[in-house]
Amino acid sequence: MTTKPDTIYFFGTCLVDLMYPQAGVSAMQLIQRAGVKVIFPPAQTCCGQPAWNSGYRDEARSVARAQIALFPKPIPIVIPSGSCAGMMKVHYPELFAGQPDEAQAVDVASRVFELTEFLVDVLQIELQDLGEPVTVAVHTSCSARREMGVADKIESLLGQLSNVQRVEHARKPECCGFGGTFAVKEPEISAAMVLDKVTHIRNTGVDRLISQECGCLMNIGGVMAKQGDAIPHQHIAEFLWERTGGNAV
Amino acid sequence: MSSEFRNTVRANLAKPEVRANFYRAMDGLMTRRLDQFPDKVELERLRTQSMAIRANALSKLPELLETLEANLTRNGIQVHWAETTDQANQIVLSILQKHNAKSIIKGKSMVSEEMGMNHFLEALGVECLESDLGEFIIQLDGETPSHIIMPAIHKNRIQIAKLFHEKFPDIPYTEDVDELTQTARRILRDKFYAAPVGLSGVNFMVAETGTLCLVENEGNGRMSTTAPSVHIAVTGIEKVVESLLDVPPLLSILTRSATGQPITTYFNMISGPRKPGEKDGPEEVHLVLLDNGRSNIYSDPELLATLRCIRCGACINHCPVYVRIGGHSYGTVYPGPIGSILEPQKAGVDVHGELAQASTLCGACSEVCPVRIPIPSILNRLRYDGVRKDTANTNTVGSGKRRTLSEAATWKTWAWAATHPTIYHAGSTLATHFKGMLPTNLGAWTTVRSAPKLAESTLHQQVKHLGVDHE
Ligand code: SF4
Secondary structure, three states: OOOOOOEEEEOOOHHHHHOOHHHHHHHHHHHHHOOOEEEOOOOOOOOOHHHHHOOOHHHHHHHHHHHHOOOOOOOOEEEOOHHHHHHHHHHHHHHOOOOOOHHHHHHHHHOEEEHHHHHHHHOOOOOOOOOOOEEEEEEOOHHHHHHOOOHHHHHHHHHOOOOEEEOOOOOOOOOOOOOOOHHHHOHHHHHHHHHHHHHHHHHHOOOEEEEOOHHHHHHHHHHHHHHOOOOOEEEHHHHHHHHOOHHHO | OOOHHHHHHHHHHOOHHHHHHHHHHHHHHHHHHHHHOOOHHHHHHHHHHHHHHHHHHHHOHHHHHHHHHHHHHHOOEEEEEEOOHHHHHHHHHHHHHHOOOOEEEEOOOHHHHHHOHHHHHHHOOOEEEEOOHHHHHHHHOOOOOOOOOOOOOOOOHHHHHHHHHHHOOOOOOOOOHHHHHHHHHHHHHHHHHHOOEEEEOOOEEEOOOOEEEEEEOOOHHHHHHHOOOEEEEEEEHHHEEOOHHHHHHHHHHHHHHHOOOOOOOEEEEEOOOOOOOOOOOOOEEEEEEEOOOHHHHHOOOOOHHHHHOOOOOHHHHOOOOHHHHOHHHHOOOOOHHHHHHHHHHHHOHHHHHHHHHOOOOOOHHHHHOOOOOOHHHHHHHHHHHHHOOOHHHOOOOOOOOOOOHHHHHHHHHHHHHHOOHHHHHHHHHHHHHOHHHOOOOOOOHHHHOOOOOOOOOOHHHHHHHOOOEOO
């Protein structure tokens, strides 16, 4: 499905809903600006990943089943998060294997796109940078990187922005230690991981941290805020919308 | 929550020297591995081929083990089967007793660690001498391996120099790695000639030819398997491959994934005891094949992939959790990602299931695994087995025993809310409205982080003004 569709479904994710709504708004606006209609099914809640990763498969399945019912049309489902996209694309088929609604789950999975993947591969979006010069560090989530294999998309989007300079940090592909419930269940290990990640990012001296994953942003940003002098962090959608004059529209 | 694992983790996280040793060592190993695979396409091809070789072997495991036994026996190697580690120890003991042996010289073997063999034999007055340098060092210090390939990786040069000086006060203090190695060699050489029995592990067993393959760098493996008059090899039943042609690709990806070497210094192929007229080699060769839960793993199609492992340790080297807590935190013979899937299956998810939780599921392990073991999926499955209700549908030992009423109730409530959008959204709207009243201290989360900030209004509320179809 790489031809540009007329309409897409947007799945907002629970973290975007509560913490980073601007990321969801910007993502939908970017898609609309490219001439694609957006449907946001209002009954959407959560993809089910927290329960799935905790081993509570029955509970994960009942929540996933409620989401599957919201995307009946054969159009793409765009998700501004690698891990929720990974849940739907990779794990729904596993979760529903042998269930009566396996076919629907597989169908939904086949239509899932992580946002940056959709912008680059499907919309082939062209961006014009209207912002001031800025240096940024990129953090891709592990699910975007490994499960979805889309880590290069965020880079290519930022690469289109003439005034944005990307600065690499040490151990960039390494996990930030969020891991959903991991940060709560294994707080000491998680803290050791995120503290290292923050040090590596701070060492770059960048103006801003960009990611496509709100969980990672909340984790890394939370440490920076606690330490004081937080480097501003933003979801890629919000950053792109802002830099391309979105707010003026 | 406090547990033995958690307490050890806490203690080890607080040791900056150990953490620095791991960080430095693993960084080096990751770079060395990368340098060995300049061609990504070639790497992926080799991984697919290696996975297929191991999957093929496992698909006919019982049959291949029979062929292996027949061919080994024909070659004059005596084959012993052990279902438990205790049986394996008894077999080793009976061979030692037959030869009246009071000492044993060992090449590196993780399965002997799994058996707790040194401990078992030493309690009976048999001296077990580790001849692998890393194993020798940790044995001197009364420790267990912290890594499956580099058992003493948690120690740096200066710590090792001090240890040698303490144990061998007659030898002048040095921090020179070459000199330290030479010291160990000198001490071990004499023991090799005196020891009546040598013991080793096995990397691959070739069914077709009845050959035992052993990969090593220091030559101690070769010494242990040739100098003493009796050689005992111990290994898990899964290490079999079908044909000799299966070995070169596996060997190539093993050494490159493990230590970043294109090839190791030694590659031993053992195909029988010394024949009349031959100048060296043992007079007797034994192979002890250990099950210890492996056939149970074999019986589950989803967990079977665990047995593809060729023990390269790459998953360990790339694991962001392992590098911070170190191998000893796991409290198991095999640490890191492979340990976190293997140990809960061997001992039961009730015993070591916590290890399956101690992962962010970041996937760095499966990204490098030369035989493409889907480690995160297996971790997820073991989490499920730990708390599942339908325990009759799984063979996993201890399944369901990690289920607690309170956790189960939490997920049930969560699922109920998330399948009732009105309630779910009322909850999130309330949360954003009254966010000032939310606690700012969220326990462990806020130890190093500020409390997460709720937005002024939810995406669901904002979307109404966006001109998107939301009804
Ligand atoms: S699981 Fe894979 S990467 Fe880890 S030790 Fe085994 S073969 Fe190597």
